[in-house]
Amino acid sequence: MQSPQKPRTPAQFSFEAKEKLDHIKEVENLSSYNDVVDFLYGLWKSGQPSMAGAFAGMGPFDRTGEEEDSHRTPY
DSSP states (O other): OOOOOOOOOOOOOOHHHHHHHHHHHHHTTOSSHHHHHHHHHHHHHHTSOOOOSTTTTOOOOOOTTOOOOTTOOOO
């Protein structure tokens, strides 16, 4: 028994965009345009900054300008 196909969304691309997708599909040896989209999305996601940690956007800790701290461990 064949499983039902997932619904598809029609998409329209310029001729130039289609040529680029075809080129990626050929060079990366991908079997479908869905695979091309997954490949491109993976590249995009790998270039995104990590959101790990509670303060992902915070810069490195710096004591410059602080008064001497009696509890500070010398290094």
